[in-house]
Amino acid sequence: MNLLIFFEISDETEIHELEDNESYRYLGVMEADDRKQSEMKARIKKKYIHRLIKVLKSKLTAGNLITTINTWAVSLYRYGAEIIQWVRAELQQLDKRMRKLMTMHKGRVYVERDQGERGLMSVVETVKYESHSLKKYTEHNSVEFIRTAGKIINTNSEDGKQDYRNHGKTERKQNWNDKPMNRQHLRQTEDQAAKETWPWVKRGCLKRETESLIIAAQDQALRTNYRKAKIEKSTTDPKCRLCKQNDETVSHTVSECSKIAYTEYKGRHDKVASAVHWSICKKDELPHTEQWYDYRAEAVLEKEKVKLLWDFNVQTDKANEARSPDLILINK
Numbered sequence: 001m002n003l004l005i006f007f008e009i010s011d012e013t014e015i016h017e018l019e020d021n022e023s024y025r026y027l028g029v030m031e032a033d034d035r036k037q038s039e040m041k042a043r044i045k046k047k048y049i050h051r052l053i054k055v056l057k058s059k060l061t062a063g064n065l066i067t068t069i070n071t072w073a074v075s076l077y078r079y080g081a082e083i084i085q086w087v088r089a090e091l092q093q094l095d096k097r098m099r100k101l102m103t104m105h106k107g108r109v110y111v112e113r114d115q116g117e118r119g120l121m122s123v124v125e126t127v128k129y130e131s132h133s134l135k136k137y138t139e140h141n142s143v144e145f146i147r148t149a150g151k152i153i154n155t156n157s158e159d160g161k162q163d164y165r166n167h168g169k170t171e172r173k174q175n176w177n178d179k180p181m182n183r184q185h186l187r188q189t190e191d192q193a194a195k196e197t198w199p200w201v202k203r204g205c206l207k208r209e210t211e212s213l214i215i216a217a218q219d220q221a222l223r224t225n226y227r228k229a230k231i232e233k234s235t236t237d238p239k240c241r242l243c244k245q246n247d248e249t250v251s252h253t254v255s256e257c258s259k260i261a262y263t264e265y266k267g268r269h270d271k272v273a274s275a276v277h278w279s280i281c282k283k284d285e286l287p288h289t290e291q292w293y294d295y296r297a298e299a300v301l302e303k304e305k306v307k308l309l310w311d312f313n314v315q316t317d318k319a320n321e322a323r324s325p326d327l328i329l330i331n332k
């Protein structure tokens with residue numbers, strides 16, 4: 001194959017030789033005698049961290065924040081994925097740094113948000129995926145020298161593009177499932193888990209910090225006394241700092257501690273019941289506030305056809321201690 005390249009240079013243009021430490025850019029990559037690998041890596045890394053910090057300073061909700069990071073920061077690694085020779089350890093360091101900046105523990109970070117994960121794209125996976133795509137592109141190209149050039153790419157391209165992606169997802173999910181502490185929440189909610197389990201993650205409307213906190217709690221990753229003593233192997237007493245009777249695990253703190261049963265737990269219970277009360281009022285056109293969280297339930301609400309009672313003592317024929325239901329709705 002004959003390749004003819006020509007271009008015109010005006011008389012005033014002077015092309016000088018490169019000085020020792022000088023380089024030029026070709027398709028965005030710095031080159032001299034060879035590609036300037038370390039300079040390019042340093043530039044991309046600097047830009048990546050700069051963009052990451054800039055996005056993290058924004059007020060974006062958790063879902064939008066992840067989308068922005070994936071498209072604006074992680075994508076820096078897409079271009080030149082195979083041209084710049086990344087070492088896996090370098091990329092792993094970057095993923096670690098990203099998780100640290102995002103205050104994410106190493107658990108449900110990647111994969112899709114509709115599966116309860118946070119949907120972040122890992123730099124390691126991004127570079128791997130791009131290399132794979134480039135390999136596929138060169139292998140099936142009709143131009144011979146592109147096919148030949150593709151032979152230097154080491155990535156295995158036997159699987160289809162989609163299979164390759166799915167394989168990565170399955171592997172990451174398996175890693176999460178293999179961690180017994182992280183998986184505890186899944187095990188405990190297995191019976192109830194359904195597609196309704198994860199919309200709160202998929203919608204991504206919470207603040208980043210709130211989402212991180214909830215996910216860390218579900219994955220038992222909060223630094224409770226039990227975690228400090230058993231996982232971090234410190235000398236901390238694993239018992240609950242309030243009741244001092246049971247191990248201070250996340251489950252104990254959120255639902256079992258006798259010291260806060262009548263304050264925190266009751267308050268939370270009443271808030272949920274009050275939201276249900278508000279929904280009934282809205283449906284049956286009984287008086288209610290604009291927002292459920294501003295609502296304080298009235299003891300008795302009545303209209304022509306309905307009567308709604310809140311925390312009302314019911315007279316029973318036989319002795320019954322539990323005779324004060326949260327809500328009673330009477331259709332007259």
Ligand SMILES: [Zn+2]
Pocket residue numbers: 240241242243244245246252256257258259
């Ligand atoms: Zn306790």
